[in-house]
Amino acid sequence: MGALPPDQASLGSAINDATRQVGAALGVAVQGTVLNQTATHHLRDHAPAGQAPTAAIERVTDLTAGPQPPELLDLARDAFCSGLTRAALVAAAAAAIGAALAWRKLPAHAIRAAPRTRPRRRRRSPRLLVRAAGAYRAAVMANPTRPEAWRVPSPDGRYGQADGPALNLLLLGDSLAVSVGVRRREDTVGALIATHLAQHHQAVILRVAARSGATAWSLRAQQPHLPQPPGTALIVVGGNDVTLPVSLSRSARRLGQHAAQLRQDGWTVIAATCPDYAVSPGLRPWIRATIVRRSQRLAALQDTAVRQAGGHVIHPSYDQFIARPTELFSEDGSHPSPQGYAALVSQSLPAVIAASHTREHRSR
Numbered sequence: 177m178g179a180l181p182p183d184q185a186s187l188g189s190a191i192n193d194a195t196r197q198v199g200a201a202l203g204v205a206v207q208g209t210v211l212n213q214t215a216t217h218h219l220r221d222h223a224p225a226g227q228a229p230t231a232a233i234e235r236v237t238d239l240t241a242g243p244q245p246p247e248l249l250d251l252a253r254d255a256f257c258s259g260l261t262r263a264a265l266v267a268a269a270a271a272a273i274g275a276a277l278a279w280r281k282l283p284a285h286a287i288r289a290a291p292r293t294r295p296r297r298r299r300r301s302p303r304l305l306v307r308a309a310g311a312y313r314a315a316v317m318a319n320p321t322r323p324e325a326w327r328v329p330s331p332d333g334r335y336g337q338a339d340g341p342a343l344n345l346l347l348l349g350d351s352l353a354v355s356v357g358v359r360r361r362e363d364t365v366g367a368l369i370a371t372h373l374a375q376h377h378q379a380v381i382l383r384v385a386a387r388s389g390a391t392a393w394s395l396r397a398q399q400p401h402l403p404q405p406p407g408t409a410l411i412v413v414g415g416n417d418v419t420l421p422v423s424l425s426r427s428a429r430r431l432g433q434h435a436a437q438l439r440q441d442g443w444t445v446i447a448a449t450c451p452d453y454a455v456s457p458g459l460r461p462w463i464r465a466t467i468v469r470r471s472q473r474l475a476a477l478q479d480t481a482v483r484q485a486g487g488h489v490i491h492p493s494y495d496q497f498i499a500r501p502t503e504l505f506s507e508d509g510s511h512p513s514p515q516g517y518a519a520l521v522s523q524s525l526p527a528v529i530a531a532s533h534t535r536e537h538r539s540r
Contacts, residue, residue, distance in 0.1 A: 189393055190420050194312065197421040203270070207263040215259035222251055316419050316467075318460050321508040325357045326388055331367035334381050336374030342381045343532055344407030345370055346443070348398050348434075352451065353386035353412040355517055357506035363514040368521040369410070369528055377532060381407075391416045392430040399434070406442035408531055410524070411435065414450025414478060415510075418470040424477055432481030444531045445487035448524060449475035455494040457501055458509025490527050492520050 314320050334342060347353045347366050355364035362371070370380040385398040392413055411434070417427040435445045453459060453471040479489050496519050497504045497512075504516035512520060 190389065190391060190416060190422075191312070193422050194420050203267070206270075207267055210266050211256075211259035211263040213259075214262040215255040218255040218258045219251060222254070316460060316463055317458050317508065317510060319458055319508045319510075321356065321506075321511065325506065325508070325511070326351075328355050328358055328364060329361040330384065331361050331364045331370070332383050334379065335367075335370040336379030340379060342379035343373065344403045344405065345373070345380050345382045346403065346407065346409040347382070347384040347386050347412070348395055348409060349386045349412035350390040350414075350416055351386075351388040351511060352415060352448075352520075353410070354384065354388050356388055357508070357511040358514055358517060360514070363517065365412075365517055365521055368518060369525065372521075372525055373529070373532065377529060386412070389416060391420070391422070392427040392434070393422075395430070395434045399437070402438075402441065402443075407444070408528065409438050409443045409445050410528065411445065411447040413447075414471070414474050415453075418450060418453065418467055418474050424470060424474045428474060428477035428481040431478055432485045435482050435485035435487040439486045445482070445485070446490060446524075446527055446531055447478060447482040447487055448490040448492055448520075449478045451492070452494050455497045455501070456510050457505065488527055488531055490524050492523050 336342065345366070353365060355366070358364050361367055364384075366382050366384045370382040373380045381403065383403055387394070387398060390398070390413060395411070395413060411431070413431060414427070417424065431447065435447060438445050450471050452468075452475070453464075454468045459467055475491070479491070482489050497516065501509075504513055504519060505511070506513045506516070
């Protein structure tokens with residue numbers, strides 16, 4: 177993680193969590209299989225004289241058979257120790273291979289203090305992480321997002337009257353808050369909300385701190401320098417959490433912690449729950465059912481966590497996306513099209529307007 181620039185911290189966190197949990201699951205499965213097979217072969221090869229190997233195995237593994245003869249107990253101990261030894265050797269070999277690959281492929285992270293007269297060079301992100309993220313995205317998404325779709329024009333700035341008081345509007349979260357797939361500034365989520373507020377209510381100063389690929393854990397990297405005075409913060413996160421092997425309850429808890437911190441700093445917090453992947457045509461069939469269940473469960477957990485933190489919750493409806501998928505989804509089938517973003521913003525506006533009015537009345 178120390179080798180990654182701040183704007184790719186969420187990517188490194190996601191890959192780190194995925195490799196750790198997948199590696200643990202594979203390790204348990206492989207070592208368990210090695211232990212079981214080795215112990216079984218040992219029992220079969222050293223069965224007591226006059227007793228069939230299959231009968232000896234069944235008798236040793238039968239916990240309800242009562243006391244066992246001493247020779248069978250010794251055979252069981254030897255079989256278990258033999259299997260455990262073989263499994264440990266496999267684990268040691270895997271660890272040695274992993275250490276060799278890490279030593280050979282990963283760059284050294286030690287950084288010497290540069291002379292003050294020289295500008296500090298920006299460290300390059302490891303290619304291994306970037307390639308792993310691309311491979312994982314291709315395995316989950318049927319139509320991975322094109323590189324040009326990630327380049328979204330920034331909508332930051334002031335909307336409405338040039339002078340006078342203005343509401344600070346802050347967007348935090350992942351690629352939905354960034355509006356990945358949109359090519360025009362005025363079609364982004366932030367610009368749509370800020371333009372409506374400025375035309376019908378009050379001037380707005382918009383700042384989009386969201387980053388593509390963000391998870392609930394990486395939200396803290398988006399809050400180092402919040403604009404002042406506090407205003408309204410809209411959080412859209414969760415889509416990446418459900419596609420990665422991370423704990424949903426921990427993800428929701430972290431969202432609640434970020435919402436509580438914003439509330440403590442004086443912000444009005446609005447959170448849009450995780451999108452329902454049941455309407456997304458961009459998932460591969462082998463993982464679709466799992467991600468759909470996880471997205472629906474995370475949305476419920478986020479609702480509870482944000483409300484407990486004192487924030488407001490938006491549950492977007494995706495019925496329009498079911499009726500008009502080709503119009504409201506972009507080419508990758510997971511991000512909305514400009515029309516799709518406009519449909520989601522129309523559902524979020526009432527909550528944003530109500531929160532802004534409440535804040536305005538309190539400030540008077």
